[in-house]
Amino acid sequence: MSAADLARLQFAATTGIHWLFVILTMGLVPLVAIMHTRAACTRDPVRRAVRERMTRFWGQLYVINYAVGIVTGLVMEFQFGLSWSGLSKFAGNVFGAPLALETLIAFFAESTFLGMWIFGWGRLRKGVHVTLIWLVALTAYASAYWILVANGFMQHPVGYEVRYGEAYLTDFGALLANPSALVALGHVALAALTTGGVFVAGISAWHFLRGTKEAELFRGSLRLGVWVSMLASFFVVVVGEMQRPVIERTQPMKDAVLENSGVAEAQARLVEEHGPGDYVPWQDAIRISMDVMTIIGNTVSTLTLIAVVLLWKDWLIRRRVFSYVLVAMVPFPFIAGAGGWVVREVGRQPWLVHGELKVEDAVSSVGTASLAVSCTVFIALFLALAVTNWTLITRFALRGPEATQLGATEPLPERHTEAPAELTY
Amino acid sequence: MSLETLWLALLGLLLAGYFVLGGYDYGAQMLHPFLGGRTKRTSRNAALDAIAPFFLGNEVWLVAFTGVLFGAFPHLEGSLLSGLYPLVVAILVGLVLGNAAIQLRGRADSALGRRWWDALIVFGGALPAVCWGLVLGLLLHGVPRRADGSFHIGVGDVLTPFVLACGLTTALLFTTHGAAFVTLRSTPEVALKARHLGVALLRAAGAVGCLPLLLTLFGAGAALTNRATSAVLAALLAAALGCAWWSLTRGHHVRAFAATCCATVLPVVLVGAGHYPYVLVDAAGGGMTIGHAVTDGVTLKILTAFGVVLIPVILAYQSWSWWAFRGRTGDRHPSYF
Numbered sequence: 001m002s003a004a005d006l007a008r009l010q011f012a013a014t015t016g017i018h019w020l021f022v023i024l025t026m027g028l029v030p031l032v033a034i035m036h037t038r039a040a041c042t043r044d045p046v047r048r049a050v051r052e053r054m055t056r057f058w059g060q061l062y063v064i065n066y067a068v069g070i071v072t073g074l075v076m077e078f079q080f081g082l083s084w085s086g087l088s089k090f091a092g093n094v095f096g097a098p099l100a101l102e103t104l105i106a107f108f109a110e111s112t113f114l115g116m117w118i119f120g121w122g123r124l125r126k127g128v129h130v131t132l133i134w135l136v137a138l139t140a141y142a143s144a145y146w147i148l149v150a151n152g153f154m155q156h157p158v159g160y161e162v163r164y165g166e167a168y169l170t171d172f173g174a175l176l177a178n179p180s181a182l183v184a185l186g187h188v189a190l191a192a193l194t195t196g197g198v199f200v201a202g203i204s205a206w207h208f209l210r211g212t213k214e215a216e217l218f219r220g221s222l223r224l225g226v227w228v229s230m231l232a233s234f235f236v237v238v239v240g241e242m243q244r245p246v247i248e249r250t251q252p253m254k255d256a257v258l259e260n261s262g263v264a265e266a267q268a269r270l271v272e273e274h275g276p277g278d279y280v281p282w283q284d285a286i287r288i289s290m291d292v293m294t295i296i297g298n299t300v301s302t303l304t305l306i307a308v309v310l311l312w313k314d315w316l317i318r319r320r321v322f323s324y325v326l327v328a329m330v331p332f333p334f335i336a337g338a339g340g341w342v343v344r345e346v347g348r349q350p351w352l353v354h355g356e357l358k359v360e361d362a363v364s365s366v367g368t369a370s371l372a373v374s375c376t377v378f379i380a381l382f383l384a385l386a387v388t389n390w391t392l393i394t395r396f397a398l399r400g401p402e403a404t405q406l407g408a409t410e411p412l413p414e415r416h417t418e419a420p421a422e423l424t425y
Numbered sequence: 426m427s428l429e430t431l432w433l434a435l436l437g438l439l440l441a442g443y444f445v446l447g448g449y450d451y452g453a454q455m456l457h458p459f460l461g462g463r464t465k466r467t468s469r470n471a472a473l474d475a476i477a478p479f480f481l482g483n484e485v486w487l488v489a490f491t492g493v494l495f496g497a498f499p500h501l502e503g504s505l506l507s508g509l510y511p512l513v514v515a516i517l518v519g520l521v522l523g524n525a526a527i528q529l530r531g532r533a534d535s536a537l538g539r540r541w542w543d544a545l546i547v548f549g550g551a552l553p554a555v556c557w558g559l560v561l562g563l564l565l566h567g568v569p570r571r572a573d574g575s576f577h578i579g580v581g582d583v584l585t586p587f588v589l590a591c592g593l594t595t596a597l598l599f600t601t602h603g604a605a606f607v608t609l610r611s612t613p614e615v616a617l618k619a620r621h622l623g624v625a626l627l628r629a630a631g632a633v634g635c636l637p638l639l640l641t642l643f644g645a646g647a648a649l650t651n652r653a654t655s656a657v658l659a660a661l662l663a664a665a666l667g668c669a670w671w672s673l674t675r676g677h678h679v680r681a682f683a684a685t686c687c688a689t690v691l692p693v694v695l696v697g698a699g700h701y702p703y704v705l706v707d708a709a710g711g712g713m714t715i716g717h718a719v720t721d722g723v724t725l726k727i728l729t730a731f732g733v734v735l736i737p738v739i740l741a742y743q744s745w746s747w748w749a750f751r752g753r754t755g756d757r758h759p760s761y762f
Contacts, residue, residue, distance in 0.1 A: 063761075067528035071521040074484070077491045081506030082513060085575075092499020093721040097728055100496025103489040104735045109742065115481035116746050118761050124749060169724045364507035365575055374514040381518065385525055392532050405531060406761055 004360045006371040007083035010378055014079060016341060017382045018072035021389070023337045025069045026144065026189065027196020028062040029137040031224060033130075035059075040130045047216075053401045054217045056121075058200065059133075060406035061393055063118060068389045070111065072382060077103070083371065084352070086362030091167045091353055094160045094175065095153055102146030110139035121407030145185055152181025155344070156250040157353050167356070179246050184344070187243060190236035191340065194300060195333035197229025201307070202330035203397045205316070205323035214401055223311060226326075230304035237297045240340075251354060254347035257283050258290055274355070281349040285342055293339035296332045303329060428729060429719040432497040433697065433704070435732065439493055441693045443486035444557075445602075448689045450476050450483050452603015454523055454550025456622060458543060460607055462615045468531055468539060469760055472603075472619075473546070475610035477762045478750040480527060482743060484520070489739075496728055501704050501718035508568060508576040509560060512583070516556045523549015531762050550603075551596065558595025562588035562637070564696050565647035567708035574713060587646040590636035595692065597630035602685040605669065609678045610754055620673055623681070627670045634666065647699070648708060655699040662691040 001009075032055060039051035077099070080087055087095065116124070117132040124132070153160075159174030160167045169175065204222035212218055248255045253270060256262040263280060270279040303325065310316040317323060352359045396403060453460075453472045462471030476483075494502045506513055526545035533539045563578060566587055570576045582588070604623030608616045638659060640646035649655040669684035706712035719725065 064529070064532065067525050070481070070484075071524045074488055074520060074524070075517050077488050078506060078513060078517060080495060081491070081502040082510060083507070085503030085507045088495065088499040088503035092495065092503065093724050096496040096499045096502070096720060097724050100492040100728060101731055103485070103492030104731070104739065107492075108485045108489050108739055111485040112482035112742055112746055115478055116749060118481075119478040119750060168721050169727070172727050364503070364510075365577075366507055366510050367577070370510050370514075374510070377514070377518060381521055385521070388529070389525075392529060396532065 003368045004363045006375045007363045010375040013379045021069040023192045023195045024065050026140050026192035032059045033133045033137045036130050036133050040126050050216050056404045056407045057401040060404050064392050068385050083364050084362050085364040090357050094167050094169045098146045098149040106139045106143035148181040148185045152178040154353050156180035183243050186239040190232045193232035194229050197225045198329050198333050201225030202327045205326035208317045209323050226307045230308045233301040257286050286347050289339035289342035293336045296336035437697045439490040441690045444689045445686050446483035448599040449603045449606035451550035451554045452600045454546045455600050471611045471615040472607050474754045475607050498718040512556050516553045519549050519552030554596040554599040555592045558592035562591030567648045567706040570707040587640045594634045601626040601630050602689050605682045605685040609682050623673050631666050649699040658695045
């Protein structure tokens with residue numbers, strides 16, 4: 001493998017795994033915020049207790065998931081400088097600004113407020129505590145916006161001019177309103193909400209299959225999950241389609257590959273414009289990913305629509321087969337999300353900044369040996385973390401609300417068992 | 426002050442903030458097996474409880490530093506991170522493991538599982554602490570830059586007495602700083618233990634810290650552009666360590682922590698002010714100046730417009746989070762990590 005291939009693999013592995021966790025983070029946090037708000041607004045103490053347990057149960061799953069999201073995000077931030085110094089050399093004046101603003105506006109606030117929310121149970125006033133989780137949700141989406149502004153510049157560079165082989169920012173407004181970023185943000189946000197909704201609905205259904213004691217808690221969760229995933233999955237398909245005209249206009253090669261026609265003509269045109277070279281990305285991967293995403297999107301959209309109808313008189317719970325379908329649906333939005341990522345990012349190849357900078361020209365002059373070592377270490381680390389994290393999410397999802405540690409003060413009974421032991425010291 | 430100097434100062438503020446806040450995290454991580462507290466039968470650990478509410482908010486200072494480095498100084502970013510490749514990767518590996526371990530330790534079912542996470546927490550504190558020290562040492566000493574401005578550090582560049590001494594000093598400094606923080610935050614009996622550890626560590630940090638100083642005086646250490654400023658900063662660092670030792674032995678915990686905060690900030694200031702107007706020096710005395718590192722003027726103006734609003738807001742909500750979780754931790758506080 002060449003240095004460029006290794007750097008590319010390292011970046012793809014980091015981003016890909018990051019995305020699989022981010023999609024659930026973004027999907028769950030608004031639901032947790034809604035649950036927390038409802039709990040805070042409930043007067044009846046019994047119902048309020050149920051809704052608070054609900055918030056803590058889903059909140060804990062969200063927080064466990066966040067752990068891998070933040071560490072992969074941390075590594076992402078360094079990747080540009082580590083292995084792609086050609087990008088900062090060419091586009092640093094333009095591309096760096098949205099990344100800097102993302103950290104200052106979004107990531108900083110998201111992490112600080114989440115830390116406060118996790119440890120704020122029983123310590124902060126209710127209104128403040130609820131506000132915190134909404135701020136976490138808001139900043140998560142703000143973060144997605146700025147990242148997509150940076151990514152949109154890679155897909156369809158706007159608002160800049162090249163002087164002496166270096167890009168300079170000329171129109172900040174154009175950079176912020178890049179259609180390639182805005183439509184993608186809508187699609188990504190809806191995909192995340194679909195994932196979160198299906199996740200909540202699926203796990204709630206599983207608890208009904210097991211005959212849970214927390215029927216009220218999971219009935220509420222199921223309703224919320226089914227409604228959110230139904231609405232989000234309907235619009236995710238619509239907004240996804242809205243991206244096609246943007247792609248057609250800005251990335252003719254990606255469009256040709258998706259249409260499966262005109263690839264040779266697009267190649268000829270690009271050779272004419274940018275000189276000899278292979279401008280065709282990995283066609284099979286893109287088409288298969290596109291098909292998988294479309295099929296899953298339409299299926300989830302249809303099934304959740306049926307599920308909403310079946311919420312009437314609790315048919316969704318009373319017929320076990322429906323519950324099994326909901327449980328089985330949980331992994332599919334993740335697969336579709338990975339597919340969407342492949343279409344967008346593999347479809348961008350061989351460009352790092354479309355029409356301006358090729359991936360192979362941007363790689364740092366780091367030795368192949370260092371890259372091979374770091375690539376192996378990072379991939380092994382992230383895979384191990386992903387597996388551990390998903391194991392933990394599954395374990396705590398299946399155990400149910402009584403095993404929730406988030407917001408629980410330390411169980412006092414343990415202190416009784418300790419008292420006699422202390423006497424022997 | 427020009428706009429670019431202002432952004433260099435902001436970059437310094439973010440890195441200094443990370444050194445202070447991340448520094449006590451790493452210190453507490455390294456010390457946590459010795460400062461567990463009495464509740465051996467539960468999963469609680471007093472040192473980890475002490476850092477818990479601030480942990481997520483501390484690590485982002487590093488992310489913000491990198492973001493601003495890319496946004497305001499893209500030419501420095503590309504050269505610096507790829508040049509220090511092995512060390513940056515090591516720091517990241519440590520951060521990933523330590524960060525994940527702190528957040529997931531409490532989810533372990535068995536004592537054995539917790540021991541694994543505990544080992545990773547210590548490792549994830551020690552590795553970044555040592556590697557940041559090595560990075561500081563390399564930056565102070567100067568890196569082997571080529572004609573095109575790029576550089577690559579090799580084993581030979583790191584394994585010099587000066588760089589190694591800087592690595593060890595920084596690790597000890599962070600550990601001391603962590604001990605001072607636990608002294609401030611934990612129950613009295615844990616705090617007492619942390620205080621004793623802190624005093625011993627301060628002596629070690631002071632002794633090892635003499636090495637880089639002596640090496641520099643004999644010409645085998647830092648190659649600083651501004652000698653007078655650097656000498657003042659080095660003297661301040663020594664004074665901060667002395668003040669920390671004096672306060673800790675006499676039980677002035679707040680003063681001791683303030684002193685260790687200063688001691689962790691000063692190395693960052695030393696790298697910035699000692700080399701100014703260079704941001705990256707080579708051993709031959711040349712280097713990359715701030716003018717070469719900074720982004721285009723148009724971009725910098727836009728960033729400034731955002732920065733004027735954002736930086737006070739960030740400082741305000743971070744201060745709020747410190748205020749909201751002030752005071753000592755106890756067994757009845759909600760624990761999660």
